[in-house]
Amino acid sequence: MSYERYLDGDPVIITAALTGGVHGKEANPNVPETPAEIAAAAQACEAAGASVVHLHARRPNGERAFSRERFQELTTAVRDATDLVIQHSTGGTGAPDDLRHEPLRTDPAPDMASLDMGPLNRYDHLTSENTRALVGSLAAEMRERGIKPEMELFNSGHITEARRLVEQDVLEPPYYGTLIFGGGTLTRPTPGNFLASIHDLPDETLFNTLGFGPHQLPFAAMGIVFGGHVRVGLEDNVYLRRGEKAESNAQLVERAATLAETLERPVATPDEAREILGL
Amino acid sequence: MTCPLLEYRRDGGDHSFETARAYCTATETFVEPMRADICNDRYDLHHAEDCEIYESHASEASE
Numbered sequence: 324m325s326y327e328r329y330l331d332g333d334p335v336i337i338t339a340a341l342t343g344g345v346h347g348k349e350a351n352p353n354v355p356e357t358p359a360e361i362a363a364a365a366q367a368c369e370a371a372g373a374s375v376v377h378l379h380a381r382r383p384n385g386e387r388a389f390s391r392e393r394f395q396e397l398t399t400a401v402r403d404a405t406d407l408v409i410q411h412s413t414g415g416t417g418a419p420d421d422l423r424h425e426p427l428r429t430d431p432a433p434d435m436a437s438l439d440m441g442p443l444n445r446y447d448h449l450t451s452e453n454t455r456a457l458v459g460s461l462a463a464e465m466r467e468r469g470i471k472p473e474m475e476l477f478n479s480g481h482i483t484e485a486r487r488l489v490e491q492d493v494l495e496p497p498y499y500g501t502l503i504f505g506g507g508t509l510t511r512p513t514p515g516n517f518l519a520s521i522h523d524l525p526d527e528t529l530f531n532t533l534g535f536g537p538h539q540l541p542f543a544a545m546g547i548v549f550g551g552h553v554r555v556g557l558e559d560n561v562y563l564r565r566g567e568k569a570e571s572n573a574q575l576v577e578r579a580a581t582l583a584e585t586l587e588r589p590v591a592t593p594d595e596a597r598e599i600l601g602l
Numbered sequence: 603m604t605c606p607l608l609e610y611r612r613d614g615g616d617h618s619f620e621t622a623r624a625y626c627t628a629t630e631t632f633v634e635p636m637r638a639d640i641c642n643d644r645y646d647l648h649h650a651e652d653c654e655i656y657e658s659h660a661s662e663a664s665e
C-alpha cells in the first residue's frame with residue numbers, strides 16, 4: 324500500500340509549520356511571529372519546496388491569538404505573498420471552544436484546517452481536551468465552508484477516533500491525517516510505532532509525518548520512504564542539528580526537499596498538492 | 603488577576619526584544635507564549651492552579 328506510492332514516485336507534499344503557539348522567539352529568535360514575518364517566511368519556504376503552509380496567529384508580543392481578525396490579517400498577508408495551500412490551525416490548549424472555530428471564519432476560508440482528534444497533555448496541569456463534541460462541530464463547520472480537515476493524530480487512540488469519523492461519513496475522501504510522534508501523550512517515536520500507525524489508518528487516508536524536536540528529520544525520512552508526506556518547521560523543532568539552532572523555516576524545508584529528491588520522490592508543487600489532496 | 607511573579611520586559615538574560623514580552627521572575631526567563639496565557643489568567647486558566655512553577659515557588663516561600 325503506502326510503500327507502493329514510494330515505488331511509483333508519487334510527489335511528496337511538504338507542509339511548513341512556521342510558528343505555532345507554544346514557543347516563540349524566546350526559544351529561537353528566528354521564529355516568525357508577526358503577519359509580515361510569517362508571510363516572508365512562507366514565501367521563502369515556497370521557494371525551498373513547501374506546498375502547504377500551516378498557520379497560527381499571534382499577538383504583537385508573540386502570545387497566542389485565535390480571533391478571526393488576527394487570522395484574517397495573517398492569511399491575507401500569506402495569500403498575497405505566495406501560492407501555497409493555506410492551512411489554519413484550530414488548536415488551542417486552554418482556549419474556549421467558541422474561539423477554536425474562529426480560524427475557520429476568514430474570507431476566503433482557508434483551503435485546509437487542522438482538526439486535533441482527541442486529548443493531549445501540556446505542562447503539569449493542562450489538557451487540551453478536544454472533546455468529541457468539539458471535534459464534531461469543527462468538522463461540521465469545515466464541511467459547510469469547503470475546508471479540508473487535516474486530522475492531527477497525536478496517538479493511536481486518535482486513529483481510532485479518525486476511523487469513527489470515517490465510518491460516520493463525517494469526512495470526505497481522500498482523508499488526510501498527520502501522524503505525530505514525540506513525548507508526553509504523543510505516540511512514542513519509534514519505527515515500530517510508525518509502521519503500526521500507518522497500517523492502522525482508515526482506507527483512502529493519505530498521511531503526513533511529523534516528528535517533534537530531534538525526531539523531525541528521521542520521521543520525515545520514514546514518511547518519504549513509506550509513501551507519506553512530511554511536515555517540518557520551527558513550530559515543531561527549533562534546531563537544524565544537535566546543538567545548532569535553525570536559521571529559518573526555509574532551511575528545514577530545503578533539507579526535507581533534498582531528502583525527498585535523494586530518495587527519488589519528486590517534491591509536489593502547490594498545484595500538485597491541491598490535486599493530491601482533492602482540493 | 604495575573605500572576606504576581608509576571609513582568610513584561612524587553613530585555614532579560616541573553617534576550618532582547620522589540621516588544622515587551624512575558625517574563626517570569628521566579629525562573630528569570632522569558633515565558634513561552636502558551637504558558638503566558640496561564641500567567642495572565644486568560645480564559646479559564648489560573649496561575650495558582652495551572653502553573654507548576656508558581657506552585658513550587660509558593661510552597662518554597664511558605665517553608
Ligand code: SF4
Pocket residue numbers: 605606607608609625626627628629633637640641649653654655656657659
Ligand atoms: S510562569 Fe508561572 S510562576 Fe512564572 S509568571 Fe507565569 S504563572 Fe507565574
